[in-house]
Each structure stands twice: as structure tokens, then as C-alpha cells.
Amino acid sequence: MFDAADGRHLEEAATIGHGLLGDLSADHLVMTEREAARLGRGLWSLEFDAVRLDTEKDDTFRVETADGQRYVLKVANPAEDPADIDFESQVMEHAGARGVPVPRLVPDIEGRLLVPIRDEAGQERVARLMTFVEGVPLDSTGSRAHERERVGETLAALRHALADFRHHADGRRYAWDLTHLPELRPFLDTVPGGERAVLLRAAFERYMTEAAPYVPGLRRQVLHNDFSKSNIIVDHDDPAFVTGVIDFGDTVRTAIAIDVSTALLNQLPRDAADREAVDLFAEGRDLLRGYLRHADLTAEELAVLPHLVMGRVVARALITLHRAAVMPRNRDYVLRNTEQGWGQLAWFMDRSPAVISRSFL
Secondary structure, three states: OOOHHHHHHHHHHHHHHHHHHHHHHOOOOOOOHHHHHHHHHHHHOOOEEEEEEOOOOOEEEEEEEOOOOEEEEEEOOOOOOHHHHHHHHHHHHHHHHOOOOOOOEOOOOOOOOOEEEEOOOOOEEEEEEEEOOOOEEHHHOOOOHHHHHHHHHHHHHHHHHHOOOOOOOOOOOOOOOHHHHHHHHHHHHHOOOOHHHHHHHHHHHHHHHHOOOOHHHOOEEEEOOOOOHHHEEEOOOOOOOEEEEOOOOOOEEEEHHHHHHHHHHOOOOOOHHHOOOOOOOHHHHHHHHHHHOOOOOOHHHHHHHHHHHHHHHHHHHHHHHHHHHHOHHHHHHHOOOOOHHHHHHHHHHOOOHHHHHOOOO
16 A cells, blocks of 8 residues: 555656656546447447457457457547657558557548547547457467567568558657656655565666666667567467467557567566566577578677666656556556566566676677
């Protein structure tokens, strides 16, 4: 529980971080499955059943028509900037046109891909319907070494597909872009005290020494920035293994090494706290091997990469703990991956910065 001082720190952090968190800090009145089905009839002339999917900030539904056609209906958070929605949609279309397996937007009856609506609660929003990617999320199944290499190859293909992409909103400031982790320092004061708070602060300070000074000089381009297991759709019977990449909501112009660090973060063992002397990057090395088969990383990028992975664990803790405190309605979803991070952070902090730097060299 937060005491009065914690409450003051939380209010101060919310004020400082509002611009960076943007729509991540904005709650809204959620849309019902019934209303989602009504949208399908009115905007796409489709009769379908809608099933709500858990998401971070918007309303997303898996929908299916009577003849078995499946789609995803995504209705943006009312606070989301239309320019950001256009950016994310164009990135997805650009990647798809270059052979990356991604959902494709479905035009409504007027030919619009992005459809402005006023929902039943009176909120101004943007709705999108997209094709459904067949397969299962990687976080719901296991993977073998050669399959993780396919994941890395897909990440490399996505990087190459977006190398020439430009959009007026691609430079947005976004909390999940590790470039801005130093700006999250005020959130440290909102973490309840104890060993975990001490660990988190120590890891933050190490990041500030070992990674933050190098980030501005790293190569940058528009990148997915959220290559997590929940956003990678796979099929063990498909030779390509990866059948789709979804959720471009965190896409931003950022460092190439930051994009790779996100993918590696999501290959870390969830039970690191219960293991001793384990190589935290054992499965991530398979992904990195596949990635480097098609895309390069410089020696500087490889040296800072493991520190960026640790930085993403820190960012995840700071952002999710803060959001759970200010938006308790979505607490369980927001914190679903936070607990595993404490054992991961302990692993990093049990090793010297020099040892961590050599992880991939």
C-alpha cells in the first residue's frame, strides 16, 4: 500500500511523466462486445460475433462471421493521437507490401481504412478492421532453437522492410522507447520501499552509466519496438515458423539495438529467480543468431545490447507499476510480465558491468 508520501510522489511522477506516457496514462469507457458487433454491421456490412481481447490501452476484439471469416477490430483509445494511428497503420501496410507477414487493413463500405467514430459513451475514436493472422502467439507455446532462429530472421526482415519508411509522426516521444528511460527517474519514488525498490534503483543507475551515454549515437530508423512473444504468431508445422507479426502500437524511430533488446528481453526465462548461474541469454542467443544471419550489429551495438535488455526490464517495472497504481481497472493485464523481472534484474546486478558487456562479443 502507498502511504501519504507515496501518494504525493505518485502525483508528482504522473505530472512529470504525462507527456511521455501519453495515452498510456489515459483511461476510457470500454466498448462492449455488443457495440463492436454493431460497428461491424454499420461500417463494414459484416455480421459477426465479437470477443474482447486483453490489451494495454484500447478496445480490441476477435470477430468471426457466420461463414467462418475472422478479423480483428481495434478501436483506439480516445486519447490516442490520430497521427499516431495513421503512422502505425502505414508502417504495417509498408511492411506487408515488402513481404513481412502482418495483418492487412480492411476498408469499410466507404473505402476508409481508418474510420472515425463516436461511440455509445460519446467518445471520439478511430476504428480499424484488419485481417486475422492464423497461428498461435509465441507466448502460448514452446520453441526450439531453430524456431527461435526463424524469429530472429523475421525481426531482421522487418528491420530491412522499414529501413526506408518515413512519416511525420515517426519521431514521437513514447515511454516504451528506451531512449527515454532517463526521463522515468521520477517513477522510482513511487515504487514501494524494500529490497525490490533498492534493486530497481541500482539497476537504473547502472543503466545510466553503462548504456544511456551511448544511446544517442546508435544507428536509428523506424522499428517495431515491441517484438514480444505475444506479438509473434507462429505455427510449428510451417517451415517459416513465424506466420505473423502483430501490434504496431509501440512503433517508433529508435535505435536498432533497442529494437533487438526488446526481442531478447522476451526470450529471458520467466523463472530466473529460481535458477542459479543460468545463462539468462541462452534462448535469446538463438534469436540473435538468426537475426545476424540477415542483419548486422556493430561491435558497439553488441556491447551495449545486454545493458539495453536490462534497461527494458527496468522500464517495464517503472511503467507498469506506475500505470497499475493510477489505472487499477487494468492492473492484472498491465502487471502480467512484471513479476518475472525481479529475478532477471538480480541476475544482471550479480554480475559486473564488464562481464555483461561481453555477453554477445
